[in-house]
Amino acid sequence: MLLSEMKKGQTGTIVHVGGNGALRRRILEMGLINGAEIYLEKYAPLKDPLELIVKGYHVSLRVEEAAQITVNSVVNSVKEDLT
């Protein structure tokens, strides 16, 4: 599924980062690489952007950008994990 389809409080693993050019590279450089485990912390009050926890830090992405990222093994997670 796409990262943008994940719900608040779910964890998943990145399997592919799509898109192109600078944006894609930037996403990768921030540690959102294949195999990275992510936790969807929340969506902003206006439903966009969203906040992720990856590699122990918090990062926000727009929904349209998150739609470039494919994830799998998405499960509901206990909040205290993964920080």
Added chain:
Amino acid sequence: MHHKSITIALAGNPNSGKTTLFNNITGTRQKVGNWPGVTVEKKEGIVSKHGYDLKIVDLPGTYSLTPFSVEEIIARDYVLEECPDVLIDIIDASNLERSLYLATQLREIDCKVIFALNMADVARTRGLKIDAEKLSELLDLPVVFTIGNKNEGIDTLLQKAIELAESKSEISQKRRVKYSKDIESSIAKLQRSIEKKIAGILPYNTRWTAIKLLEDDRIVKERVVQKAGDNGQDIIQEIQELRKKLIDRFDEEPEIVMTDERYGFIAGIIKEVLTTSTKNRIDISRNIDLVLTHRFIGFPIFIFFIWAMFQLTFSLGAYPMEWIDIGVGGISALFESFLPDSLLKDLLINGIIAGVGSVIIFLPNILILFFCIALFEDTGYMSRAAFLMDKIMHLIGLHGKSFIPMLMGFGCSVPAVIATRTLESEKDRILTILITPFMSCSAKLPVYIILVGTFFSAKAGTVLFTIYIFGIIAAFVSGRLFRSTLLKGADAPFVMELPPYRAPMLKSLLIHMWDRGKMFLKKMGGIILIGSVVIWALSAFPRNIQYSVDYAAEIAGVNALYETKIKASAKASAKASDRSGMQSIQEERDAAIKKIKLAQDAEKMEKSFMGSIGKKLAPLFAPLGIDWRGGVALVTGFVAKEIVVSTMGILYAVEEEEADALQKAIISSGMTPLSALSMMIFVLLYLPCFATIAAIKRETGSFKWMFFSIAYTTSFAWVVAFSVYQGGKLIGFN
């Protein structure tokens, strides 16, 4: 004894505590300037430690050395070209993995690097344990733990840095990221060609150059081609072939593969040096965020913070503003009484002191505003504000961060324009700069207050609020327009870190505030001073005006008239020993003379160069319902918006002591509520002040955008004011 000097550059991710560390090392002995050719702040400081003069250079905070943003290019160029003796990479210890990404890149450049594992205490409370010795061994560089905000470990860090700078040992070539076989062989191949074809001319490490060329780094490619001369085409071709081969091999661009592999390398290090025991910690920062970015109360809290900031800025700022006002008045009165009447005196009092005084009065506002903004930045709330606002800002194709400069625009456009430096994309920056002046700055407020107070006193709040909202709408409409025409292109990615909330340090807040306040003061020293003198000259010349009335004779006439009255009264009162009659006659005489003088001043202004400019422009202002006096006032507003009010004061010949005199004069001049509204809208939208224009020039780096901004805002203002005035007349308002 002359100390040996060593240059130390600080590199690191944003939010790694780099600035705090820098402030703690250099204290107040820092110099803030710009990096050559760009508008990113350059901070330097010189300190004497351990018998050396240390020149500390604070590089812009970056996540990587890929040239996406100006900051990254600056940091990279500095390291490559200036070759600091030592590079300190400040690493957020609680965020080791991502921080090491920049570190691996720094390691690829030929440079002596030392790690500062900063915020060691935060990492500890988070249950992270880092084996510094192991890390040092694995990467073959010194590692020091620091706690920037408690000033711990900094001395050791500097000592190690000096040791490293003085050591003769070669920079370790091992311990670098090793890429996969195909990539390594391509690097080696390219490296050999570079050495063969442009050896000796290229100042950079050839391995690094080869890596960057494989990554299709635009800047490095340009430079290599430039240096290679005739061999340039050969090299380009070779790069293309190698890249093509790698793309075929990995089904992916080499730069993507290499990013992946760097993280792979990092993962290996992390496994060896980091142990986590996170199970039982309570994350305060996340709990704060649950409230501050909450679905329902996030926005109300945000609005409250903004409201509080403005409340503080303007109500607390009102006190020092009053003191400055009194001070400036005092200085001007002092010169008034000491100096003989002359052109120079006029220049000094009415040009320089009045002009600079009218701007310096905003210093308290600016300092408080920047203190609040520094507070938002240092606590980490700023990125939450961007997180909340991004959706809205994205409607005009802007990044959530653009909200901040626009918000600052309500205070003063100058710092707001400067604040656009925080935006990564140049297009975003220019777009934000172009629309920020529509956010009604505080200097425009006195104009509204006079006009609203005169014509709309019953609904003052509502009208004022509408004006402000109108400015915001104008900014959005213009933003959308520019985005779809002049500044087309992909939006900047919104990959933004949300750092943990941190308790701010007063020292750093004060330094931030003062840096920006200084910028404002410098601007006053230069531009405003020149502007004030020019405006003064335009209103003080020509000197030999043909007055319509012989004012001197009139004054003499009044004097003569009252002379006889006083004599008569003196006779009468001599008997009654009553002086009050005499006094009242004298007062009457003085008032009559003052009235004549004011009329003379008004005529002088009318016939000055400024007046003739205003009168020439009168046909332009007439369709907006603004008479020539309003026109002249608007022209003088180019220097600073608040001058509009004082010019109106002179032109309507009102005495300063009477608070509502200007209002009465405006009403009797035939201005109507509708034309007042039209004038307010014009003031809201028309060309930004002199200082803002100078800031626009500096921040966009081009006269083109500066002139565009002037032309766009002014014509937009005219069209809107025209529609309001003429439309209002059509539907029966006046």
